[in-house]
Amino acid sequence: MTTIRPLTDADLPAVADIYAHYVTATVATFDETPPGVEEWRKKAGTGLPFLVAEVDGEVAGYAYLSQYRPKPAYRHTLEVSIYLAPGRTGRGLGRLLLGALVERAREASARQLVAVIADWGDPASARLHAAFGFEEAGRLKAVGFKHGRWIDTMLFQLDLG
Template sequence: MTLIRPLGETDLQAVADIYAHYVTTSAVTFDETPPGLGDWRAKAAAISEAGLPFLVAEVDGKVAGYAYLSQYRPKPAYRHTLEDSIYLAPEHTGRGLGGRLLGELIGRARETQARQLVAVIADTGDPSSARLHERLGFRAAGRLKAVGFKLGRWIDTALFQLDLRAS
């Protein structure tokens, strides 16, 4: 059974472990050192204080992935623009969990004062994240060339955007 629910304190280690996998084995995130449990606790608190969702996908009682919304940039004029982040445990990719998490985030984003939802996707050659966002209504908004250097190569980021006020 799969359940999408708010993050709980006891989920933080699983979240940290999922993210650590991507930090250490891929370029889908530009972090080079996995954040510790205290870092995740602080991030979850900041997201909660901002009134934004931090969700987990639970499969058979175990955290299989997570997703959250955050302010796109810290400057005040960006206060109506959010960014999504979604990560799945490697053994749970390709099963529709990302779509369920993103769909729930979009619904919750529409309940805020936000007008735009942005995805910043590292272009590592795997189109799955871009396709997921496009399936749920995001449109390509631009590309930043060679902005990240990880695992011995330069990586572009692709920007995708969803107008939350459009039907």
């Protein structure tokens, strides 16, 4: 059974473990050192939605909203982040998390949602966001260097106004 629910403090080690996989084994994130539980606690403490997908009592993925940029004029624009545990992709969890997150963004009176997606050859994330109405808004070429290669990022945007 799958449940989408708000993050609890007890979920933070699983969140840190899931993200560590993406940091060390992929170019899906440009972090090069996995953040620890305390750093995740700070991210979760912003007051913005942070959700987990729980499958049979285990955290199988998570999604959260963060401020897109720190300057005050960006306060109505939020960035979407979604990560699934290895072995849990392709089962609809990302769709459930993103759907719930978009709804929470509307409830929080967000005007725009932005997804920054590393273009590393797997179109799954871009397809997922497009299915929810996100449109590609631009590309930044060769802005990240990780695991010996240059990576582009694609900017996707959803207008909630």
